[in-house]
Amino acid sequence: MAESICRALRDGALQGEHAPALTIKDSIASPFGFHVFTHLLTQLSSNILAAKSQSRGLVLVAFSRSPSFYLDLLNRKGIDVASSQKWIEILDCYTDPLGWKDALLASENGGSLSNEASTGASLCRNVKDMDKLYSSIIELGKGIVGQGKVRFCVAIDSVNEILRHASISSVAGLLSNLRSNDRVSSIFWLSHSDLHEDRVTAVLEYMSSMVASIEPLNQSANGRRCNWESLPLLEHNYWKGRFHVRFKRRNGRVRVMSEEFHVEQSAINFRSISSEDEIVNRSLLPKVQFNLQLSEKEQIDRAKVVLPFEHQGTGKPIQIYDGRRSLTDGKSETEPVSTGILQTNENSSKGEIIYLRDSDDERPDSDEDPDDDLDI
């Protein structure tokens, strides 16, 4: 399912449609959104390098990690970054997002430049300006793919950081501008959902055609914090979680799929919700003395039982007693009742119901309607 996301991002946008957009959201109880983000980033990068994707380039807007971190990461995953100038551009909103370093440098008129500048990433010194951010992303993208019709992907590693400096409406404007730009093939971003009000998360989800949410295996009672008391369990389950993906189709159809993930050695692995759990569940069913289900023979026998008052329709016309007159076939019934045994049918191969009267005080069963005198 993580694969179907990758495929959707790889296949890109149709002519005259918005680019597919993905929100990755997590919370502090299971903060592995970044792992998912890097996983998708590497998958998409290898697709781009292998020319399997619609897009020919990737613009990474780096807020939460330095550009060199990403280059290292891609290198470690065996993706050729040496030719990175051709297919990946990183917009560095990490090193100096508010221009503090610039201001300090200007005021001191000296000092050393930060090492980050040497990575060749373009620096953004004012992330509060959404228009500028938008135009620099588009510029970088066009720088990779040229002026033709070729498209590029956009990845934003933290929407929360933009939201700290700008209002939700302007961020929504930025994202939807990017989505509707005809040069953008697909776009994905990461958001920590517990840092903002629910409506902010909702806005982001409305603008995305896919939402991948990361949830812990067992929600703790207080919701927000991990429950440190149950530590052994926590330690076992902290690195695992559930991964839900919601796809929204063009026609409005919504499909939700779930998977499990497991984080180990800084990589994230996905697998379908394990049959392992089902087996555990089955074996957890208590072993009881009685049967919960019927055997085949029991089912046949059960089907044969003729319930009292059930119309048999054995050749005779079915008469529904309407409470005004006594049934004509009273004979076969009244006789056995007087002996205390009700036998609905002589054929013994059929099921039967045996009725014993407790005492003579009890009035024999009769079909007489107690409300006989009423004209209902």
Next chain:
Amino acid sequence: MDQRAPNLLDEALGLVDEEKTKPWPLSSRVVLLEDRVETSGAFVLHHLLKRALSPHSSNDVVVFLAFSQPFSHYDRVLRKLGCNLTAQRENNRFFFLDLLMSEFPDGDEGNKDGLVALYGKIEKVVTTSFQENKKCITIVIDDFSLMEVAANGSTNYVLDFLRYCRTLTSAFGCSLVVLNHEDIYSSIERPALILQMEYLADILIKAEPLATGLATDVHGQLTVLNKEIRDEQGSSRNKICNFHFRVKENGVEYFYPGSKT
């Protein structure tokens, strides 16, 4: 004194290093220390301070932003632990920024300018130390909530400040150690500040009282969440540790729950 057996805290932080060959394992990492009013986490700070200034490597530098205590306080505590801060300060290994009485000028711009200036100071120390080939730099903030107070409660700027300090960790391989109090945010429904810090942190240390209440020979428990331990081969692992501690006059005893004789 220094050759004592590594304790559980060191193990949890990955500080155990027999050959003293590996680089400082906390380098390029953000350590967040959360404590509560019943259990102060200051002793962890002192421990990290002592480790960072250990006599084995004279290349280590500590930049200390003190919002909560004066220098003499730390000097006394660390002397008990066998570390002379005054001497280290004279050796230019311990940079103490006394921000006890600091108050940034009122107004939005004033707060921002104060924090920018403070960041500038830190950056200057870090860059000069880096150029002097002192590669192992630790920035300590004690404590973050008082920094927020000094900045007149402008959470956003304080977070910006933290972000900028973090850029130093990736650019110069510094480690950043921040102390904050967990319980002062407990009534807020969405405590964005502490959550932001937890997202930022690579290592989260929580000092909490025992769930069962007070005890004479156990002073509390520490939970260490180490998000990624990467060794030289590039492989990494994650772990969570939990153990009890007892603060003594000149050191702290760490032990697993129930193992105390």
